[in-house]
Structure formats: C-alpha cells, structure tokens
Amino acid sequence: MSELMLNxxxxxxxxxxxxxxxxxxxxxxxxxxxxxxxxxxxxxMGPTLVGPLGLLQPIADACKLLQKEDLVPDSADRALFNLAPVLTVGFAMGVAAVVPFTPTMLAADLDVGVLWLLALSGLMVFPTWMGSWASNNKYSLIAAMRAVAQGISYEVPMVLAIMVPVIMTGTLSLSDMVADQQKNGWLIYRLPLTGLIAFVIFFLASLAEANRIPFDIPEAESELVAGPTTEYTGMKFGLFYMAEYIHTLLSSAICAAVFFGGWDGPIAPGLHWMLLKSVILFVFLTWVRWSFLRLRSDQLMNLCWKYAVPATLALIPVTAFYTVYAAGKGGV
Amino acid sequence: MSDAWLAALLFFALSVFVGASMVFISWVLRVKARENPPTRTLTYECGETPVGNAWVRFHPRYYLVALVFVVFDVEVAFLFPWAVDVAGAGLAGIAQVFVFVGILLLGWVYALKKGALRWQ
Known part of the structure; x- marks a missing residue:
C-alpha cells in the first residue's frame, strides 16, 4: 500500500x-x-417518512431525480444547455482539491492553493450564465444577469479579504496557512484583529457567491420562477442544486481552515477539529438562511461596492503595517 | 509539472467526470412520455406561449459592474506577489502598493461619482 502511494x-x-x-x-x-x-x-417536523428521522430522504431524492424525464426546450442551445450542469458541479467540487483536512489528508497540496480556490469559485459564474442563456427563457436570462453581476461583484471583496490571511501568514498554500496558525495562533483572534473583519467579509462574499439567502436574488422564486434552473429537469436540475450545497459546504471548510486554525485543537485528532469547525460554520450558514429576508438588487450592490470593497482595502494596509512592524521587532 | 499540480488537475477532471456520469446515468434511467405535444418543449412563460426570443439586448448597468470588476481583479492579481512577502518588502513595499492602490482608488471614486455603481 505505502509503496503504491509513492506513485x-x-x-x-x-x-x-x-x-x-x-x-x-x-x-x-x-x-x-x-x-x-x-x-x-x-x-x-421536516422529512420524517423515509427511514428513521427521514434519514434516507437524500437517497430517495436522488432516485427520483435520476429517473425524471429529460426535457430540453426546442429553442434552447442544446450543447451549452447540457454542458452547464456538468461544469457547475465540476467547478464547485474542484475547490475541494486544495482544502486541507489534516496535514496529510488533502488531495493536492498546491503552493498557490488560495489562487486555485479563487479561480474556481470565480469560474462558477460561467456555467450559471451558460445554462441560463442557453435555456432561452426570459426568467433565466434575468436571473443569469443578476447572478453574474452578483458573482463578479462579490469576487472582489472575497479576493481582497483573503489577502489579509495571506499577508499575516506569508503563504498562498492553505496547508501552510493552517500550520502557521498552529504555531502563532488562529487568525480570527491574532493581532491586529483584521482577520476577524476579513472573515466576516469573506463569509458574506462566499454566501453571495453561492447565491444563498440573504443574497439569493438570482433565484428569487417569488419573481423569477426558479432562476437559472427554470428550464432544467431531473438530474440536471439536481446538479445545480448539488453545486450550491457543495459550494456552501466547501466555503465553510475553507473559512474553518483559513481563519479558525483548521486541524488545530487540543486532545482530539486534527480531522475531528477540522470537521467540527466546518460543520459549525455550515450550521451557522443554514441558520442565516432561514432567518433573514432577501436583499434588493441595489442594496446588494451597494453593500459590495460601497462598504465591503473599501473596508477590505482599508484592512490590507493596516495588516501590512502591523506585519512590517512585528517583523522589525523580530516577532510575529 | 509537480505532483501537486498533477493531483489538482486530476481532481478537477474527476469532479467534472462525476457531473458527467450523473447526467449519463439519468439519461439511461429516464422515462419518456408516449405522446409529445409540441407545447411540452416550449420555454416556460407563465403558461402562455412565449413571446419572441429571450436572447435580447439588456440593461447596461450590468456591463458597468463587469468593467469595474475587471479593474479590481487585475489589481488584486498584482497585489498577491507582494502579499506573500510583506515583511520582506518592508515599508518601501507598502509605499509602492499605496501609490498603486491609490491610483485605482481614484478610479473607484470617479466611477462612484459618475454613478457607475449606482443601481438605477
């Protein structure tokens, strides 16, 4: 086994x-x-019928989605229409390659892991746009326009926010970031406390990128039917749905790794801590989702361009000055 | 190509394969209606026959956002090499970044004053 693993x-x-x-x-x-x-x-009660506590519900859902009739509108662009759901899952899942669960348990220890995850989550707008435009449906088109505007807008504060941990730890590799936090304390409470603000902005931006409430304007079911997935049936719809959940779960895992010290924790093995932190963040996301109302398009854009972007731009020099000062003292 | 890149690209290929295989399985298992009236494959428009095409011209505010985005994203791409070694670049490095970001901030203020970021 170990010899095989050398390949x-x-x-x-x-x-x-x-x-x-x-x-x-x-x-x-x-x-x-x-x-x-x-x-x-x-x-x-939520799901109760399928299995104890409704625990087999996901399997039932998958079976149902798999055997649904596959309808493609006549006026749709067939090739792009079919390609979009495949790519959306591909991009959402691809992020998982660099998420470090323990020092050894990660798929690819890229030294530019941060860039990899930013690139892939930035690409997420393409399949959304591709699928919606190809459906040739007006609701989809409006939804796609909103999704793209929102996705690329929130890409900016997201990238700027994650630059704060990069400055503080001096690395682009996610596993090195966690290792640094193990040594010098989690970024969420490490001086000059910019990590905390960066975390809030990063978290908001990843909510917005995943089109979750309170940022689910593209899917706004009360106005846009089902948003980008209006024309999709069966498993192709399921793939879009899955991609949203994968994206949300991986965002929580990334936040846990970058800001909350990843596998760092006492007593229990590292994997437990990493999973526990990710799950807590995911529960928090779900909690937010079912507590808040949807924002309006203009509020969303204002929040991004007039608050989040300047705030992150202010965080970066503060962090940089502190890092230079601490390095001058011979500390950090 | 290093092992990490090999692993990352293989992982990405696997992820796309997962999606593709699910579409394929559903294509194998799907049911098909016996009759296929022409209205079934129309796009959805509240039950009415769709009017015209959906591939139309759109409000320019979305394109303005995209333009501002490009400016900031390029800026960020230039900032990352500095961010990795802030302590090494020292105060001189911070000063240079300030000039660089400052010029871009002027652009941001201009866009703000011009109303490019106002959602009209």
Whole structure:
C-alpha cells in the first residue's frame, strides 16, 4: 500500500476519490440536515417518512431525480444547455482539491492553493450564465444577469479579504496557512484583529457567491420562477442544486481552515477539529438562511461596492503595517 | 509539472467526470412520455406561449459592474506577489502598493461619482 502511494498518479487518484466521495456524501446529507433544520425553525417536523428521522430522504431524492424525464426546450442551445450542469458541479467540487483536512489528508497540496480556490469559485459564474442563456427563457436570462453581476461583484471583496490571511501568514498554500496558525495562533483572534473583519467579509462574499439567502436574488422564486434552473429537469436540475450545497459546504471548510486554525485543537485528532469547525460554520450558514429576508438588487450592490470593497482595502494596509512592524521587532 | 499540480488537475477532471456520469446515468434511467405535444418543449412563460426570443439586448448597468470588476481583479492579481512577502518588502513595499492602490482608488471614486455603481 505505502509503496503504491509513492506513485504520484495513484496517490492523486486515491485522495481524489476519497475527497469526492466524502464531499458527495456530506452534500447529500446536508440537504437532509437543511430541511430538518428549516422544519424545526418553522415549527414543522421536516422529512420524517423515509427511514428513521427521514434519514434516507437524500437517497430517495436522488432516485427520483435520476429517473425524471429529460426535457430540453426546442429553442434552447442544446450543447451549452447540457454542458452547464456538468461544469457547475465540476467547478464547485474542484475547490475541494486544495482544502486541507489534516496535514496529510488533502488531495493536492498546491503552493498557490488560495489562487486555485479563487479561480474556481470565480469560474462558477460561467456555467450559471451558460445554462441560463442557453435555456432561452426570459426568467433565466434575468436571473443569469443578476447572478453574474452578483458573482463578479462579490469576487472582489472575497479576493481582497483573503489577502489579509495571506499577508499575516506569508503563504498562498492553505496547508501552510493552517500550520502557521498552529504555531502563532488562529487568525480570527491574532493581532491586529483584521482577520476577524476579513472573515466576516469573506463569509458574506462566499454566501453571495453561492447565491444563498440573504443574497439569493438570482433565484428569487417569488419573481423569477426558479432562476437559472427554470428550464432544467431531473438530474440536471439536481446538479445545480448539488453545486450550491457543495459550494456552501466547501466555503465553510475553507473559512474553518483559513481563519479558525483548521486541524488545530487540543486532545482530539486534527480531522475531528477540522470537521467540527466546518460543520459549525455550515450550521451557522443554514441558520442565516432561514432567518433573514432577501436583499434588493441595489442594496446588494451597494453593500459590495460601497462598504465591503473599501473596508477590505482599508484592512490590507493596516495588516501590512502591523506585519512590517512585528517583523522589525523580530516577532510575529 | 509537480505532483501537486498533477493531483489538482486530476481532481478537477474527476469532479467534472462525476457531473458527467450523473447526467449519463439519468439519461439511461429516464422515462419518456408516449405522446409529445409540441407545447411540452416550449420555454416556460407563465403558461402562455412565449413571446419572441429571450436572447435580447439588456440593461447596461450590468456591463458597468463587469468593467469595474475587471479593474479590481487585475489589481488584486498584482497585489498577491507582494502579499506573500510583506515583511520582506518592508515599508518601501507598502509605499509602492499605496501609490498603486491609490491610483485605482481614484478610479473607484470617479466611477462612484459618475454613478457607475449606482443601481438605477
């Protein structure tokens, strides 16, 4: 086994399969969790019928989606229409390659991991646009316009916010970032406390990128039917839905790794801590989703361009000055 | 190409494969309606027959946002090499970044004053 693992191809394939299987499983049951959670918040039971506590619901959903009739509108651009759901899952899942769960348990220890995850989450707007435009549906088109505007706008504060951890730890590799936090304290409370503000902005931006409430303007079901997925049926719709959950889960995992010290923690093994932190952040996201109302388009844009972008631009020099000062003292 | 890049690209290929295989499985397992009236494959427009095409011209405010985005994203791409070694670049490095970001901030203020970021 260990000799086999020395072969880079086999190692990459092994960890790739492990990660993807893990992420897919967690994604499936996160939909169950979200529905149960939403039910409880609204004094309902949530899913109860399929299996104990409705735990087999995701499997039932998958079986249902798989055998639905596959309708493509006559006026749609067939090739792009079919390509979009595949790519959206590909991009959402691809981010998982660089998420470090433990020092050894990560698919690809890229030394530019931050750039990889930013690039892939930036690409997420393409399949959304591709699918919506190709459906040749007016609701989809409006939704796509909103999704792209929102996606690229929030890309800016997201990238600027993650620059704060990069400055503080001096590395672009996510596993090195966690290692640095293990040594010098988590970024969320490390001086000059810019990590905390950067985390809030990064978290908001990743909510916006995943089109989750309170930023679900592209999907606004009360005005746009089902947003970009209006014309999609069966598993192709399911893939868009899955991509949203994968994106949300991985955002929580990335926040846990970058700001909350990843696998760092006492007593229990590192993997437990990493998973615990990710799950707590995911629960928080779900909580936000079922507590808040949707913002308006102009409020969303104002929040991004007039508050989040200047705020992150102010954070960077503060962090930089402190880093230079601390380095001058011989500390950090 | 290093092992990490090999792993990352392989991972990405696997992720796309997962999506593609699910579309393929659903294509194998799907049901098909016996009759196919022409209205079934029309696009949805509240139950009415769709009027015209959806590939139309659109409000320019979205393109303005995209323009401002390009400016900032390029800026960020230039900032990352500095961000990795801030302590090494020292105060001189910060000063240079200030000039660089300052010029861009002027552009941002201009866009703001011109109303490019106002959602009309």
């Amino acid at each position: 880079p191809w086999i190692r990459a394939l092994f960890w790739g399969l492990v990660m993807i299987t893990g992420v897919m499983t967690v994604t499936a049951w996160s939909t169950w969790f979200e529905r149960k959670f939403a039910g409880r918040m609204q004094s309902r």
